[in-house]
Amino acid sequence: MRVVIGRLARQLNASATGEGLTPTQASILGLVTGRGPLGLAELAELEGLNPTMLSRVVGKLTELELIRRIPHPSDARAALVEVTAAGKKVHTRIKTRRTAVVSECLDRLPPETTQILLQALPALEALAEELRAADPVTS
Structure with a gap:
């Protein structure tokens, strides 16, 4: 499961490169957009970056x-x-591009597979919440 989730994350992150941003830059932009304004220390903690790397990305x-x-x-x-x-x-x-990528891929899958994935969403959301609770850095 970890391997598949990692692959999905990498492939979705790659969809940010069309904007000329690295996945980390896109992630920071998303955090600031969704939760901002944010202090640099809080942002470093949320993203799991050291202050030097965060400073470069913010710069x-x-x-x-x-x-x-x-x-x-x-x-x-x-x-x-x-x-x-x-x-x-x-x-x-x-966000729009990532949504489109997922939708296009779902459209190419057999309907039964799409239905299974949609039914699994609550369980995946519960897993995400458990992972967040287990890692105080991302909470």
């Missing part, structure tokens, strides 16, 4: 004007990152 996304740094409201020494309008558009295109 690139800032350079591309997909996210921007803003002052932290309660800590003048810290900054938050938030998505820009351009970043929201890119994130939407990535």
Whole structure:
């Protein structure tokens, strides 16, 4: 199961490359879009990146004007990152492309296989929640 999930994740991550982003950049953009504004420490923890790598990714996304740094409201020494309008558009295109890729693949599978996959979604969601609860970094 782990191998299949890894393959699915890699293949879905590859769909972000059409935007010129690495899978990590697309993931950070998604986190900031969905949960932002976020502090850099929280973002590093959520993504499981070391601060140096996160700094590079945030720098690139800032350079591309997909996210921007803003002052932290309660800590003048810290900054938050938030998505820009351009970043929201890119994130939407990535999500749309990933949805299309999955839909196209499901359309090519036999209907019985598609039905089995759809019936398995609640169990896969429960697995995702258990994995999140077992790993405090992603909680």
